[in-house]
Amino acid sequence: MRELTYLEAVREAMSQEMRQNEDVFILGEDIGVYGGAFGVTRGMIEEFGPERIRNTPISEAAISGTAVGAALTGMRPILELQFSDFITIAMDNMVNQAAKIRYMYGGKGKVPMVLRTPAGSGTGAAAQHSQSLEAWMTHIPGLKVVQPSTAYDAKGLLKAAIDDDNPVIFYEHKLCYKTKSDVPEESYSIPLGKADVKREGKDATIVATAIMVHRSLEAAAELEKEGISVEVIDPRTLVPLDTETIIESVKKTSRLVVVHEAVKRGGFGGEIASVIAESEAFDYLDAPIKRLGGKAVPIPYNPELEKAAIPGVDDIINAVKETVNRL
Amino acid sequence: MTQKLNLPPRVAEKDLADLYKQMWQIRFFEEKVDEFFAKGMIHGTTHLAVGQEASAVGSIAVLEDRDKITSTHRGHGHCIAKGAEVNGMMAELFGRTTGYCKGKGGSMHIADVEKGNLGANGIVGGGFAIATGAALTSQMKKEGFVVLCFFGDGASNEGSFHEAINLASIWKLPVVFICENNQYGMSGPAKEMMNVGNVAQRAESYGIPGKVVDGNDIFDVMNGVGEAVDRARNGEGPSIVEAKTYRWKGHSKSDAKKYRTREEEKEWRLKDPIERMRLILVVEGLLTEEEAEKIKADAKEEVEGSVDFAANSPHPTLDDLMEDIYA
Numbered sequence: 001m002r003e004l005t006y007l008e009a010v011r012e013a014m015s016q017e018m019r020q021n022e023d024v025f026i027l028g029e030d031i032g033v034y035g036g037a038f039g040v041t042r043g044m045i046e047e048f049g050p051e052r053i054r055n056t057p058i059s060e061a062a063i064s065g066t067a068v069g070a071a072l073t074g075m076r077p078i079l080e081l082q083f084s085d086f087i088t089i090a091m092d093n094m095v096n097q098a099a100k101i102r103y104m105y106g107g108k109g110k111v112p113m114v115l116r117t118p119a120g121s122g123t124g125a126a127a128q129h130s131q132s133l134e135a136w137m138t139h140i141p142g143l144k145v146v147q148p149s150t151a152y153d154a155k156g157l158l159k160a161a162i163d164d165d166n167p168v169i170f171y172e173h174k175l176c177y178k179t180k181s182d183v184p185e186e187s188y189s190i191p192l193g194k195a196d197v198k199r200e201g202k203d204a205t206i207v208a209t210a211i212m213v214h215r216s217l218e219a220a221a222e223l224e225k226e227g228i229s230v231e232v233i234d235p236r237t238l239v240p241l242d243t244e245t246i247i248e249s250v251k252k253t254s255r256l257v258v259v260h261e262a263v264k265r266g267g268f269g270g271e272i273a274s275v276i277a278e279s280e281a282f283d284y285l286d287a288p289i290k291r292l293g294g295k296a297v298p299i300p301y302n303p304e305l306e307k308a309a310i311p312g313v314d315d316i317i318n319a320v321k322e323t324v325n326r327l
Numbered sequence: 328m329t330q331k332l333n334l335p336p337r338v339a340e341k342d343l344a345d346l347y348k349q350m351w352q353i354r355f356f357e358e359k360v361d362e363f364f365a366k367g368m369i370h371g372t373t374h375l376a377v378g379q380e381a382s383a384v385g386s387i388a389v390l391e392d393r394d395k396i397t398s399t400h401r402g403h404g405h406c407i408a409k410g411a412e413v414n415g416m417m418a419e420l421f422g423r424t425t426g427y428c429k430g431k432g433g434s435m436h437i438a439d440v441e442k443g444n445l446g447a448n449g450i451v452g453g454g455f456a457i458a459t460g461a462a463l464t465s466q467m468k469k470e471g472f473v474v475l476c477f478f479g480d481g482a483s484n485e486g487s488f489h490e491a492i493n494l495a496s497i498w499k500l501p502v503v504f505i506c507e508n509n510q511y512g513m514s515g516p517a518k519e520m521m522n523v524g525n526v527a528q529r530a531e532s533y534g535i536p537g538k539v540v541d542g543n544d545i546f547d548v549m550n551g552v553g554e555a556v557d558r559a560r561n562g563e564g565p566s567i568v569e570a571k572t573y574r575w576k577g578h579s580k581s582d583a584k585k586y587r588t589r590e591e592e593k594e595w596r597l598k599d600p601i602e603r604m605r606l607i608l609v610v611e612g613l614l615t616e617e618e619a620e621k622i623k624a625d626a627k628e629e630v631e632g633s634v635d636f637a638a639n640s641p642h643p644t645l646d647d648l649m650e651d652i653y654a
Binding site: 093 | 395397426427428429430431432436438439440441445446448449450453455456457458459460461462463464465467468486487490491493494497650651652653654
């Protein structure tokens with residue numbers, strides 16, 4: 001099978017949907033001839049024209065609300081925000097409008113839109129261009145939240161998000177953009193709410209998201225050399241969350257480490273830990289659940305400090321060892 | 328037959344009795360709601376537009392059925408003018424399943440997406456971008472409908488006003504922004520909250536027409552909005568129409584109205600938009616005194632009937648709590 005980068009997979013998913021469905025279009029800042037801040041839409045304006053690859057003013061409040069209004073009246077907009085940090089400016093439309101309309105209107109009216117946005121640190125872009133704010137969005141009933149870690153997942157999940165009749169926040173991790181995996185040429189859909197076991201193991205379970213899936217797989221490979229067998233689960237979608245796969249894995253391994261880049265305090269890891277604490281898997285635990293997340297600090301500019309602000313491979317290895325060695 | 332009154336092309340003299348009736352329906356509906364809140368018979372809160380009936384009825388009178396509106400927290404009048412049944416509206420305020428939102432939205436969220444009412448909105452300025460997005464659908468799908476976006480003087484100071492109107496102006500979208508300037512944003516006098524006398528002046532900075540009309544004169548409203556709607560439908564882009572009016576009641580149910588004088592209120596009551604319309608219709612011989620009385624009585628009866636309908640409608644069951652939520 002051919003390999004694609006994560007970035008190409010996202011682009012291919014959108015292009016295939018746009019060829020099939022006239023109602024799908026993209027709006028966002030600099031997505032036209034510039035090709036988007038990270039180049040995701042590069043070449044698309046040439047194929048689809050400026051009507052459907054719609055370059056907007058720098059107006060996150062307006063373009064998010066415009067996507068809501070267009071979705072409510074029959075279109076299927078994909079909104080690209082240049083950096084996920086800017087969701088603060090689009091927040092009113094996502095939280096107070098998009099998320100609520102269907103319920104608040106008694107089930108009449110739907111908002112089929114996808115907000116795609118690159119998140120995460122590691123690019124030296126510092127405090128206002130490096131955050132991972134996904135936990136905020138998971139807190140809002142009415143928003144689905146997707147966080148793919150591989151090219152294969154990105155393509156299939158994006159199709160599912162576009163096909164969904166409800167608003168979906170689709171987080172793309174910047175450091176994942178260049179990662180490659182086998183991606184089928186034909187269009188395919190990965191259902192929202194289905195976790196993926198990225199590596200099977202028996203001694204401990206790691207639940208990791210986005211770039212931390214890759215770090216956790218590296219850690220698992222190292223740990224294997226020391227005879228520790230680690231299972232790595234990528235939930236892929238935070239809302240809906242596939243609790244069953246996580247619970248089953250913990251019942252098998254009896255140990256859980258949760259890893260995300262987002263700040264640990266109030267992060268989604270707390271939710272995953274709680275799912276286990278409230279489930280029958282709790283009785284299987286042989287060690288306290290460990291959570292790894294970003295330090296409670298704005299992402300700094302200096303590359304060494306930037307790295308130190310979020311979990312690294314060594315942190316994951318140590319956390320698993322602590323969990324496994326505890327009897 | 329020559330027309331006695333100067334009316335926009337969409338409105339014929341024979342339609343005027345219906346419009347007169349709508350004004351009374353709104354007035355009676357809101358007075359009834361006011362009474363129920365005062366007596367504690369319905370809970371939550373509500374925002375009444377008593378005294379502003381002409382701007383709602385006059386603006387919507389020039390629309391075609393396929394056209395759409397976005398409304399505000401003070402939206403009962405827009406709803407009725409766009410064809411909502413008072414039964415469903417009253418039932419909504421009573422929190423019953425027969426309400427427009429199955430009793431889950433309440434006064435601030437009544438919508439009828441099928442009929443082109445994209446919803447009232449609890450967020451001040453929340454409608455600007457949604458209306459812009461709906462207008463984008465009209466343009467992209469070549470559906471030919473126009474969107475009216477109602478907002479207040481207070482909302483014109485929200486950032487969403489600027490972002491959305493700028494966007495609508497560069498894309499020449501078929502949307503008309505109707506400012507119902509009722510002089511106060513809650514307790515804040517418009518003249519203290521902006522440094523220009525008219526919201527319509529702001530149109531100049533977007534290169535679009537801005538027009539002030541007498542919001543208590545339904546004929547002036549119809550002509551002003553009619554022109555803007557024609558322009559939008561012809562592909563010439565958005566306009567702002569500012570209807571100067573006054574809310575007779577307080578901002579919401581708990582308002583001691585300390586920020587304005589009783590004399591000022593009295594002055595505006597003399598400009599009652601319903602009485603002004605009645606006088607013109609009678610003087611011009613389009614309605615006899617008796618016919619006018621009959622219309623008023625019919626409107627009252629319909630509102631009374633809506634109370635019976637609402638009071639006899641079922642409450643939602645607790646099983647309905649999680650209906651229409653998907654994430």
